[in-house]
Amino acid sequence: MTTKHITRKATRHISQNEGLIFEKSSPGKAAWKLPPLDVPDVDTATLLGRQERKDLGDMPEVSEIEIIRHFTRLSTWNYAIDLGMYPLGSCTMKYNPRVNEFVSRIEGLANGHPYQAEKISQGALRIMKTLSDCLLEITGMDAITLQPAAGAHGELTGMLMVRAYHESTGNARKKILIPDSAHGTNPATAATVGYAVENLKSNGRGMVDVAALAAQMNEDVAALMVTNPNTLGVFEQEIHKIAELMHAKGGLLYMDGANMNALVAKARPGDFGVDVMHLNLHKTFSTPHGGGGPGSGPVAVKKNLAPFLPAPVVTTKADGTLGFEYNRPQSVGRVRAFYGNFGMFIRALAYIFANGPDGLRQTTEDAVLNANYIRKGLEGVYDLPYSTPSMHEVVFSDKLQSKKGVKTMDIAKRLIDYGFHPYTTAFPLIVAGALMIEPTESEPKEELDLFIEAMKSIAEEVEEDPQFVLDAPHNTRISRLDETAAARKPVLRWKPENV
Amino acid sequence: MRYLPKSPADRAAMLQAIGIHSVDDLFSPIPAECRLTRDLAIPQQMAESEIVDWFKQRAKENGEGYTSFLGAGAYSHYRPVVIDALVQRGEFLTSYTPYQAEFAQGTLQAIFEFQTMISELTGMDLANASMYDGSTGAAEAVMMAVRITGRHSGVIARSLHPEYRDVLNTYATHQAIPLRMVSFTDSGQVALKELETAVGDDTACVLIQSPNFFGTIEDVEAIAEIAHKRGALLIVSIAEAASLGIVEPPRTADIVAMEAQSFGVPLGFGGPYCGVLATKEKFVRQMPGRLVGQTVDKNGKRGFVLTLATREQHIRREKATSNICTNQALVALMVNIFMTVYGKIGLRELAKQNLAKAVYAADQFSKHAKVLFAGAPRFNEFVVETSEDPYAINSRLLGHKIVGGFPLKKFYPELGHAALWCCTELTTRSMIDTAVGLVAESERSVQTMKEVEQEVVR
Structure with a gap:
């Protein structure tokens, strides 16, 4: 095994082994202690009869120190933004400010019950109202709901509103146009x-392709779902024309806001003809991804779609206090119990406060600067399938490396050895063997230089010793996992007999 | 801007490397008429101390320091401090969905343990990695049942959380899934005779909640029998996860759609929470959401990966089982740690305390007002009917820094002056006695008023 190309970023260090929590369990160990019962004890058998549960099966019994060590050891097997660049394209893995976490845990906000009286919910309502106002200003839209729990859920909400809008005119229409570069959630949502x-x-x-759009657009089409900048990181320069084409035939323009980090404070979807869009607070507005969620996917719309927003919406009452308005006869209905992922609203608003108008502009400029710096650094080393200018992300292909049998996933796995999380592999689908790289604004020049150096080094390795790259990663706790076996005979839970 | 790691010199050097003079050049692909040429009209940059102050002010306006008897789908349980100590580790907090398995084994193994414990607690074969919440999970479960059975209608208990029903309605409308409602009896349970006539040959599923919205435990076996007799699936929604410590899980169900918020997730004004679906092994390929499976690496070492992805939108696009992508991973980790802390014995003891507090409180209330649905077993919620409108009572309780029970007439007009009260292990006897005392006072004054009125009539 050679280590000659390893850069300064990563070295191997001790990685502790750790079994499953069930394997540490033994009867009599406990990490809990309840206060003494201050009401009379009850006879559960009498109260519950045959509904009484007598045994909790294979639930673990462990002590507190074991729990701390268990999860701490597991955590060390993860890569994270806190450890370095995480250039997943269209995922916007930016710094998650710690003050966001702090304020979301303030007593009174963290412990508010969703059904407590409005009189004692003014703080929470004020947070929702202020965030809504900021997001409307940022997007240039007219009305908003914070209820959707994630991006795909926002898409669903937006498309429900598209449908309700058309139904209100007497024709729901039949289909949705979706570019071939789109994220998989778009067609799944439609x-x-x-x-x-x-x-x-x-x-x-x-x-x-505006000409193709003109040919495909007709009165059966309810909407076009467009991501702008799209998944190639390219701004749709003819967006005005696209909007006009849609509107001329009574269709709506939906914008997937996954890539909004390229536009904040520089351009507003409401100003370029978008009728309905969702935002990902867990991308653009710095709420943490947490290993896959929670997210938050507010949906902003133009005036003509506002009557269809999910109920309730936050309103200002005559006396100046805030409240929830439920009486919305044209609403698409609820998409989630209560009001949405409120904890994410707090974090997103804290991020907006920390930035202000100038900070958000600088953030967007740095995000686009970083992507273009990487593009410049790797051009020629990796194939650039589209020479169109990049915004916040750049998409290369593995065309040059695949001549040696090395694919985008192999390069990605080797990148792990260099101490970087891989870019997004094999997406968008319109680029064969795509390497989709989004650095975000959170990377200093040094980290970008290390990344470029690592990618160049891997390209050299592909030329010299392709097998070495194909066998990567070499420095992780475990090597490449057998995904086929996992899917063929799924083992989805631990059982005592698995041991 | 303190989050941005570049000096002006860094930016200049990078522009030079790219071969441009100004960062504006990078935005030239945006047509001039689309560009924003002014500052956004949002608050100016704040210092960290100002941000903290602003949110502390909001917290003060938000019922800080009140005693609450609210449940109704969002429960106040003690959260062991190790939960936040662990979920705030950057490696969990700031990592992405574990698509690159070799670099995300921590998250993957934790999800595998979560799936195991949820399966164990619900009495199902397997569970997924999480859904948004209990309401969307229930809606997805119904769509799953439609795919499995090839049938196109659902029968829903009116005692299912009303907001879950609303969400389901939103989803079902455009899937052309007609829903029939089945009401409840005097004991607060699903009306079985009505259910029998409601379930037909086109019924994909029966969806109930247990303990239901009134806190009543349903006869799941009897309901399962009715559903299965006609070839329909039974979906059981569980909104109060803590009940699983002492209430027999719905083993005869086909899908369990659970809200796990009770397990270590802050009330947080309604979210983020943690939905999760559990089901029988034979239905796994129709399950929405992420699944983690065990496998081996090329040296035979145990490891974990996201698996059965061919169900999901990033592979199957419009033919996927669901459009769900981002889930509630970090919240599921809170749930996971909570379940690990309490474990096999603690979850039962915790549930038993909840039960005891609710029994005591219901007994006390019943001395002064009417406790409805007394004929069936309950967990930690119960319904109290008062002479006075519970909104009026609650408004007076607020003056004593007490948040009273949830008035039911908003969702169940026929229940009039009834309210849903909840007690957990955090509810103390003195809190209960104070609240009962105030309600008793209200009942007495209404009674006196009535007597005075009758005197006048005489």
Whole structure:
């Protein structure tokens, strides 16, 4: 095994072994202690009869120190933004400010019950109102709901509103146009709302083919779902024309806001013809990804769609206090119990406060600067399928390396050895063997230089010793896992007999 | 801007390397008429201390320091401090979905343990990695039942959380899934005779909640029998996860749609919470959401990966089982740690304390007001009917820094002056006695008023 190309970023260090928590369990150990019962004890058998549960099966019995060590050891097997660059394209893995975590845990906010009286919920309502106002200003839209729990849930909400809007005119229409570069949630969402999906081909510059759109657009089309900048990191330069084409035939323009980190304080979707869009607070507005969630996916709309927003919406009452308004006869209904992922609203608002207008602009500029710096550094080393200017992310392909049998996933696995999380592999689908890189604004120049150096070094390794790259990662606790076996005979839970 | 790690010199050097003069050049692909040429009208940059102060002010306006008897789908349980100590580790907090398994074994193994414990607690074969919350989980479960059975309608208990029903309605409308409601009896349980006639040959599923919205435990076996007799699946929604410590899990159900907020997740004004689905092994390929499976690496070492991804939107696009992508991973980790802390014995003792507090409180209330649905077993919630409108009572209780029970007429007009009260292990006897005393006072004054009125009539 060679280590000659290993850069300064990563070295191996002790990695502790750790079994499953069930394997540490033994009867009589405990990490809990309840206060003494201050009411009469009850006879559960009499109260519950045959509904009484007598045994909790294989639930663990462990002590507190074992729990701390268990999860701490597990945590050390993860990569994280806190450890370094996490350049997953269209995921916007930016710094998650710690003050966000702090304020979300303030007593009174963390312990508010969703059904407590409005009179004692003014703080929570004020947070929702202030965040809503900020997001409307940032997007240039007219009305907003914070209820959706994540991006795909926002898409669902947005498409429900598209449908309700068309239904209110007497024709729900039949299909949704979706560019071939789109994220998989877009077609999945359209199908959930009962629409047929029609694919829209991209043009040679990686953008929506306006002529094709004009040909495909008709009165059966309810909306076009566009991501802008799109998943190639390219701004749809003819977005005005696209909006006009949609509107001329009574269709709506939906924008997937996954890539909003390229636009905040520089351009507003409401100003370029978007009718409905969602935001990902866990991308653009710095709420943590937490290993896959929670997210938050507010949906902002133009005036003509406002009557269809999910109920309730936050309103200012005559006496100046805030309240929830439920009486919305044209609403698409609820998409989630209560009001949404409120804890994420707190974090996103804290992020907006920390930045202000100038900070948000600088953030966007740095995000785009970082992506273009990487593009410049790796151009020629990796194939750039579209030479169209990049915004906040850049998409290369493995065309040059695949000549040696090395694919994007192999390069990604080798990148792990260099101390970086891989970029997004094999997406967007319109680029064969895509390497989709989004550095975000959170990377200093030094980290970007290390990344470029690592990627160049891997390209050299591919030339010299492709097998070495194919066998990567070499420095992780475990090597490549057998995903086929996992899917063929799924083992989805621990059982005593598995041991 | 303190989050941005670049000096002006760094930026200049990078622009030079790219070969441009100004960062504006990078935004030239945005047509001029689309560009924003002014500052956003949002608050100016704040110092960290100002941000903390602003949110502390909001917390003060938000019922800080009140004693609460609210449950109704969001429960106040003690959260062991190790939960926040562990979930705030950056390696958990600031990592992405574990698509790159070799670099995310911590998250993956934790989810595998979560799936195991949820399966064990619900009495199902397996569980997924989480859904958004209990309401969307229930809606997804119904869509799953439609896929499994090839049938296109659902039968829903009116005693299912009303907001879960609302969400389900939103989802079902556009899936062309008609829903029939089944009401409840005097004991607060699903009306079985009505259920029998409601379930037909086109019924994909029966969806109930247990303990239901009134805190009443349903006869799941009897309901399962009715559903299964007609070839329909039974979905059981569980909104109060703590009940699983002492209430027999719905083993005869086909899908369990659970809200796990009770297990270590802050009330947080309604979210983020932690939905999760559990089911039988034979239905796994119709399950929405992420699943973690055990496998081996090329040296035979045990490891974990996201698996059965061919169900999911990033592979199957419009043919996926669901559009769900981001889930509630970090909240599921809170739940996971909570379940580990209490474990096999603690969860039972915790549930028993909840039960005892609710029994005591219901007994005390019954001395002064009517406790409804007394004929069936309950967990930690019960319904109290008063002479006075519970909104009026609650408004007076607020003056004593007490948040009273949830008035039910908003969702169940026929229940009039009834309110849903909840006690957990955090509810003390003196809190209960104070609240009961105030309600008793209200009942007495209404009684006196009535007597005075009758005197006048005489």
